[in-house]
Amino acid sequence: MIVASLLLHLLGLVLLPFLLPGVINRVKAWWGGRRGAPFLQPFWDTRRLLGKQPVYSDVTTLVFRLAPLVVLATTLVAATLAPMLPGGGLLPFPNDFVAFAYVLGLGRIFLTLAALDTGSPFEGMGAAREATFSVFAEPALFIVLGTLALGSGHSTFAELMRPHGWQAFLVTPLCALALFLLLQIECARLPVDDPTTHLELTMIHEVLILDHSGPDLAMMQYAASLKLTLYAGMLAALLNPIALDQQPLLAALVSFVLMLAIAVVVGLFESLLARFRMRLIPQFAVVIAVIGFAALVLATIQPELG
């Protein structure tokens, strides 16, 4: 049973980072009246990039070459902690969600350092934006996860995704909404960032990896897609009504379907909304924190009534 769950988790980790961006792009293509690229196009892109030789600028240092490895490694470590399936982190331990957030934070530090290392003003601006917006997004994430921990009475990432009690029917959707909006910030999707833009001056995430090429770029892109998968997985675990320990296959199936559905919703947002202007993004993060805080208030009144 446990082996099956682990295998499913790993399968999801390998496959979904290629599939989810493919689904998002298909949804956008469909709304734009185009046929769109194959669902697994990100896989073929990665394979193509892996066959290329990276190009390094003379002004960059070891940090620049190290960054793709660190970013990929930290995201993979985070993937072992994140609940992709309901109740299923690979290595659960108490308060592991804190480790999750800061392992990803370490990757972010290297991502921005590598950007600064290039000396490009574009990348400097991108690094400043990435750092600024994460300052606002991080408290929002902890409010949401803390609320879930309170609502479920558990402190491992795997178990806190199951809030219970009379107000779970309010706490769960509020936290799900907050997590979805966080996904848009953290994974650089519309309306916060536009992954398809070619305009460096408006970029946040894309500008940070502008100077990476070949396998380095493949690692960066795979890590970004994996992060998207982890956030979608968190949401799926929260929304999945089926317990993994009772019906592992069905639970995993429902979770994967939910993640694909989340990708479709992300695609719909990207098809139907314009981007925010840059100075609205911190306010957007504050709104997420407020939603999380509302859930927190609901979760805290549980003991008094129970």
Add this chain to the structure above:
Amino acid sequence: MTLSPHLLVSAQNVLSHVEFIHDLRERLQDGARPLTYFGEKRADGRVELTALLQDASGLSVLQGQATGDDGLPALTVQFPQLHIFEREIHEQTGLSMPGHPWLKPVRSPVAPMGTYPFFQMEGKEVHEVAVGPIHAGVIEPGHFRFLCLGEQVHHLEIQLGYQHRGIEELLVQRPVAHGAALVETIAGDTSIGHAWAFCRAVEALAGVDVPLEVEIVRGIALELERIAMHLTGLSGIATDIGFLQGGTTWGRLRTTIINLSMQLCGSRFGRGWLRPGGVRFGIDSAQAARIPVILKDFQRDMNTVTELFQTSLSVNGRLHEVGTVTAERAAEIGLVGMAARASGLDLDLRTSLPGAAFTRLPMALSKQVTGDCWARGAIRVDEITRSVAWIAQAVVLPGLDNVRVAPIPALPPNALAIGVCEGWRGEIIHALQTDEAGTLRHFKAQDPSLRNWFGLALSLRGNEISDFPICNKSFDLSYCGNDL
């Protein structure tokens, strides 16, 4: 003086530079609007100056001469809209311009980037962002230097000239009748606008009267170009803010329009359609019957996507109050065309100097008041709707299939002819000057981009640097049109 969009000056009255500056200052103070102001360096070292002015009675020309020793007192401080003209005169003729506060190169071959006197700002937290001349995407080269405090832009300096091809010199080397093909490449996205301004100048010079039918076909060509390029702009604005439906649908609709141009003249960009003396392709009755049907379908889809765009909260939130140029500022710096109308100025040569086509079927002036990126998008929508309606009326006029290119007779000696045309971006001005033998001596072409680039720089002041791409797209200026 005339209300037609062309002008012939055969008996030239060249004033001394003192009288010229005096008269020019007086005319500008009386409210005349400068359309162009240029200098021609003569073999004997004199510089002949020509200012084209417009007031209620139409176009008029003021001519003067100066030598390198005289210098020419700059009027820019008093009339900022002259700044780019005086810079260009200084660059092209070497005439000194005492009193000019911003005497920088207009085109970079004269001053490569290393020596360009960029404006400097000092301060611990001020940083510069240099963009270009090579850009991401398939666009033309140009260098942008942003002086920023954090994300906020305090000043944007635009340095151009990378597309300089020497069009003005090339044109006088060939027979005037063969000039149109070259003129169509001044700005490839305004082939028809430039061709028409050139045709008007040549026809005025040669004394050729073209029939109304030819003018109507030219009007249809011009409005098709306007619709197509406004759609490019709208699609670009939508893409730049990540609004997918606008980006794709407007892009698709543009294909309908340029394919219509293709069917009418064999070129999607209207190349080879207009020639001095006439038009090479008319519109027969079968085409005239089909076009209104195509346009009706087009307008239906256009209305649908426009409504999606203009009612979207996220689009409204993104475009309002971004990149604002007030009417006062627009008039002060001499903004022209669509961008000026978006700022609330009544500037449209199709209404002020209508010519035969727009007298037969008048075109209403489209105007917005806010002068922001939203207004520059909305004015495109208005103008597309008006142009579609105009074409639908124009194609059913009789005789449009019975057109030809009349031969251009020998040109008169010592004459100056001017042709103007309101292209999709704004007013296009072509001036032709002949020598004693009646051959072409000097050619001056002016794309509206020359004057509007500074408007883009101003629109960004106090805005965020991430707003630059939509400001840029909302102006949609031509690099090669500026660089010639």
